[in-house]
Amino acid sequence: MGAGIDDVALRAGVSTATVSRALRGLPRVSPETRARVLAAARDLGYVASPSASGLATGRTRTVGVMVPYVDRWYFGHAIEGIDQVLRENGYNLLLFSLGGYSPGRRRSFTESMVRKQIDALLVLTLWLSDEELLQLQRTDIPLMAVGGPVDGCAGVHIDDTAAAAAAVEHLIGLGHRHIGYLHGAAQDEHNFKVPGLRSVAFRNTMVRAGLELRPEWLVPGDFTIADGARAAARIFDLPGDKPTALFCGSDEMALGAMFEAQRRGIRIPQELSVVGIDDHEFSEPAGLTTVAQKPVEQGRAAAAMVLAELNGSPAAVQETIMPFELVVRSTTAPPPKRPA
Incomplete structure (x- = not known):
């Protein structure tokens, strides 16, 4: 032996x-x-x-990246940014995909990572239990979150509360008083913090403006175009008053809502304003007003910090808030006048 x-x-x-x-x-x-x-x-x-x-070096020259999905816009772009920096520095990327969220399923990624001997780990917008976080910290490797806050480790992300508030304030500033919201599904808000932060920001901004929160206009989606269309359809099918604007927790849901509105002959922005978050590559051609963030740059910043720590800079990994920008395009305008 x-x-x-x-x-x-x-x-x-x-x-x-x-x-x-x-x-x-x-x-x-x-x-x-x-x-x-x-x-x-x-x-x-x-x-x-x-x-x-x-x-000889004590290194595998491999950095692990743990994601809940690999087929979503944000995750794919953040991984690209991470991989760019790793390749520039002679490191490999080892991807740990959880294949989505399965309630009740025990995750065994920590044992796998220890066995494969990665040098550092980047966690993309994923909730970790106290036990999982403790296991990762015991591996004694640099650990960092990307895309949203994760309790117990430093992260690189935008201020999602301020970003969502900026989107809603833009609609309110245009004169909208009847605003709906397409938000993350229940499992999303349980498994990572970003959807919940955006939801709280929406509610708080509406309350500060003295506007009514209509529960039937707050519909869950799944951060995809298809789910955005389905969520918008639920609002459009409601009897009575309809919102004059929709804030969507991601550009993909906003694009889905736009497709559904077009299918029904609802004119954007004359009858309905739509705003999202992300600045997906389809958003500019679609004319979507959005709050832009740059996941590639977030991934690059996080990768650079963990490599700096590996190279002997003990305070290199720091909580870092990245910039965002409200980009006004053609999907938002003042609301139509309602009958007195």
């Missing part, structure tokens, strides 16, 4: 945690201690990573 990490720790006269840090090349290990650990590991024939060549 080959030597284990305990044997290396005993030979080097350090803890197993120090052995782990030394072999991974992480900061806060003195050069003398690192040399002693490497020598002990070499003498005992202990290899921590899947590749024996990684022992």
Whole structure:
């Protein structure tokens, strides 16, 4: 039976945690201690990573990226930004896709990541339980969130509360008083914070303006074009008054709402204004007013920070709020006059 990490720790006269840090090349290990650990590991024939060549540097030169989906606009663009920086610095990307959210399903990604010996982990807008976060922190590797706040680790993201408020305030500033909202589904708001932050911002902005919140105009979607169309249809099918404007929690839902309105002959913006968040690549051709963010740049910033920490800058990983911009196009205008 080959030597284990305990044997290396005993030979080097350090803890197993120090052995782990030394072999991974992480900061806060003195050069003398690192040399002693490497020598002990070499003498005992202990290899921590899947590749024996990684022992010399203690690195796999691989960064893990954990996502709930790979087929959504934000996640795909953030991954692209991360991958750009990793490739520029000779690192590989290892993707951990959870395949969506399955209530009650236990996630075993932490064990997999430890076995594969990644050097750092980026988590994309994903809720982590206390147990999962503790397991990840015990791996003693740089950990960072991208796209939204995750309790227990620093992140790179926009201020979603301010971004959603800017979208709603734009509609109110145009004179809209009857505003509907297409928001994330229940499982979205449970599993990551961004949808909930946008929902709270919508409600608070409406209340501050003294406007009525109509529950039947607040409809869940799933951040997709198809679900945006279905959610909008539920509002359009309601009897009585209809909203003169829709705030959508993502551009994809906003585009779906626009398609459904067009199908029914509802003119945008003459009869209905629509605003989203993201600045999806289809938004400019569609003329969609939106709150623009840049997920590629968020991914690049996060990747650069974890690589800096791996290269010996212990305070490199920092909570970072990225800019957003209200981009006014042709889908928003003052509301039509209602009969007295």
